[in-house]
Amino acid sequence: MADNARAKRLADLIREVVAQKLQRGIKDPRLGSHVTITDTRVTGDLREATVFYTVYGDDEERKAAAAGLESAKGILRSEVGKAAGVKFTPTLAFVADALPDTARTIEDLLDKARASDEKVRESATGAQYAGEADPYRKPGSEDTDETDDSTE
Numbered sequence: 001m002a003d004n005a006r007a008k009r010l011a012d013l014i015r016e017v018v019a020q021k022l023q024r025g026i027k028d029p030r031l032g033s034h035v036t037i038t039d040t041r042v043t044g045d046l047r048e049a050t051v052f053y054t055v056y057g058d059d060e061e062r063k064a065a066a067a068g069l070e071s072a073k074g075i076l077r078s079e080v081g082k083a084a085g086v087k088f089t090p091t092l093a094f095v096a097d098a099l100p101d102t103a104r105t106i107e108d109l110l111d112k113a114r115a116s117d118e119k120v121r122e123s124a125t126g127a128q129y130a131g132e133a134d135p136y137r138k139p140g141s142e143d144t145d146e147t148d149d150s151t152e
Helices: 004-025 059-071 073-084 099-124
Strands: 035-042 048-055 091-096
Touching: 004 035, 004 048, 004 073, 035 059, 048 059, 059 073, 059 091, 073 091
Parallel strands: 048 091
Antiparallel strands: 035 048
């Protein structure tokens, strides 16, 4: 079992090697400049690596990029093996990163909250208090019930 620092260093190396190879070495048109490697995680035994990626484009481009990454998996693994110099080169699994979808969902929810706040703000414009502006009694004011029957 490798320590966590070694797994982290190997994951960082895999991320850099895969990103550079995708940018310069792979001639697959499905893997154009719209594929971004976002994160890499390696298991504790250094046998398997999961590479997270995002694709700038629509669903068709995402499917094409996933197929392109699957077909380039062997070349990318051999490049990682050359760069890492480890006894066993980890197998690569490519997973589409859910971060952009999550961010889009959060942005949609924030937009709904802003719209709701704006509706409340518009309905509050020109509104008046249900009672007085200051509903609390203050000592010494004429509204207080000071009955002083003891002096009569």
